[in-house]
Amino acid sequence: MRRPRLAAAGLALAVAAAGGLASAARGDAPERVSRYVTDDRGRVLTLHGFNTASSAKSTPDALPELTEADVETEYRAMGTNFVRFLMQWRAVEPSPGVYDTKYLEKVAERVGWYAKRGYHVMLDMHQDLWGNQITPDGRAGNGAPGWATHLDGLPVAGEHDTWELYYLDPGVMRAFDHFWNTTGEHPELMDHYAGAWRAVADHFKNDPAIIGYDLMNEPWGGSVQGAAFENGPLAELYRRTIAQIRSVDQDNWIFVEPQAVGVNWGLPSGLPRFDDPRAGEPRIGLAPHVYPLPLDLGEDYVGASREWTDTTLGWWRSNMLRLAERQGGPVILGEFGLDTTRPGATELVERMLEMTDELGMGRAYWSRDPGPWGPYDGEGRPGPLVPVYARPYPRAIGGVPRQIAYDRAAHSLTVRFDADGSGPTEIYLPADEFPRGGRVTGALSSSWDPDRRILTATTAASGVQTLTVTPS
Numbered sequence: 001m002r003r004p005r006l007a008a009a010g011l012a013l014a015v016a017a018a019g020g021l022a023s024a025a026r027g028d029a030p031e032r033v034s035r036y037v038t039d040d041r042g043r044v045l046t047l048h049g050f051n052t053a054s055s056a057k058s059t060p061d062a063l064p065e066l067t068e069a070d071v072e073t074e075y076r077a078m079g080t081n082f083v084r085f086l087m088q089w090r091a092v093e094p095s096p097g098v099y100d101t102k103y104l105e106k107v108a109e110r111v112g113w114y115a116k117r118g119y120h121v122m123l124d125m126h127q128d129l130w131g132n133q134i135t136p137d138g139r140a141g142n143g144a145p146g147w148a149t150h151l152d153g154l155p156v157a158g159e160h161d162t163w164e165l166y167y168l169d170p171g172v173m174r175a176f177d178h179f180w181n182t183t184g185e186h187p188e189l190m191d192h193y194a195g196a197w198r199a200v201a202d203h204f205k206n207d208p209a210i211i212g213y214d215l216m217n218e219p220w221g222g223s224v225q226g227a228a229f230e231n232g233p234l235a236e237l238y239r240r241t242i243a244q245i246r247s248v249d250q251d252n253w254i255f256v257e258p259q260a261v262g263v264n265w266g267l268p269s270g271l272p273r274f275d276d277p278r279a280g281e282p283r284i285g286l287a288p289h290v291y292p293l294p295l296d297l298g299e300d301y302v303g304a305s306r307e308w309t310d311t312t313l314g315w316w317r318s319n320m321l322r323l324a325e326r327q328g329g330p331v332i333l334g335e336f337g338l339d340t341t342r343p344g345a346t347e348l349v350e351r352m353l354e355m356t357d358e359l360g361m362g363r364a365y366w367s368r369d370p371g372p373w374g375p376y377d378g379e380g381r382p383g384p385l386v387p388v389y390a391r392p393y394p395r396a397i398g399g400v401p402r403q404i405a406y407d408r409a410a411h412s413l414t415v416r417f418d419a420d421g422s423g424p425t426e427i428y429l430p431a432d433e434f435p436r437g438g439r440v441t442g443a444l445s446s447s448w449d450p451d452r453r454i455l456t457a458t459t460a461a462s463g464v465q466t467l468t469v470t471p472s
């Protein structure tokens, strides 16, 4: 649904321009990330997948409307290997200090559907607008349980033209101000949230499909915003939650998100660096989102708004690389997406896939749900996203990547890396462009699995290796 033009659009763009110019002027950012999520052999993973699924926000059981057949369909059509799996605090901790093991077991069952197909799973404790009890009909927000929702009788609109305006309603602001202890009246809530994550981590710590935990979706500071929020209550929540998770799970990655407002558009984040109390290398990563403001305000990725969008993507790239350098961890682009039926939409998706390949970032498209944003419509028919997302990529790389580049016109994928002996490199090749698999140069040997559509290339165990894959 196209968003109505907001009168504040000009102000928002002015803010973005000012912020973006400031961030662009802040000196050079690194060219790509310096750390990666690896598999159990130590190979670097390229994480390519979807958010599954927005439906979990509103289902009574807080589980996505998803079948194992849906996972099979997704793999067969696009060869994805990653999922940002939405969970809800309301289901994890239905009453204070009581954790619903049956819910976690149902989540684990779905994780198993992905695990059978070689997927890697990041669990997302998802919220939007705090929780479903901000309105009597339960249809606006999602995430937080009712017992943690304190509106103090302040008003929340029955509905808004654009959903994000609920964040500014007095009742929603108050609920967040209580959570962040800005009011000083509910110091217990952040500890409950951290405790819920401990219960999740304790349940999944030995599940080999889980690669990590995304601590909070698109944090909103209520009446505390910007660097004061990110360095203040948000950092405090993350520190408490990291400590709780590490008390039961020493090994899974923990991902933190900057605040959504402004940063989703490409503006800089003030999020500080987080220490990891685990023994050995720290495993704290970033999971930012990107939603270019021109597109968020209803423009299409064409003409002047395409140029504006590309400019803001340049800001996002520099700012997120700086944040990753500060944190010293990997980056998974946790969300990006748009109405794929709009002019220029599939080119934007292609641009995001090229950029995350170039920067060494994972990516999860928003979202797997049926509809114009997703890969399939309400009747399960594939839309324009499927052929774009069915993209050749190195699922696992036998060394530290230096370049991942797909030239769609030439049907040629280049993967250059510093080999480290961690194992062969596995490359997914989609059927449309590689009907009979691929031919690879730069490998000592290779094999083709037509069922999983994976080309496995063995190289020397050290030195810079360059694999070039073209259709057989």
Ligand SMILES: CN(C)c1ccc(C(=O)NC[C@H]2N[C@H](CO)[C@@H](O)[C@@H]2O)cc1
Binding pocket: 128, 164, 167, 217, 218, 219, 220, 260, 261, 264, 291, 296, 335
């Ligand atoms: C004012 N605030 C706090 C705000 C505004 C806008 C978004 C947003 O568009 N987010 C992009 C997408 N992410 C969520 C799911 O995480 C989707 O519902 C949004 O489309 C978020 C927060």
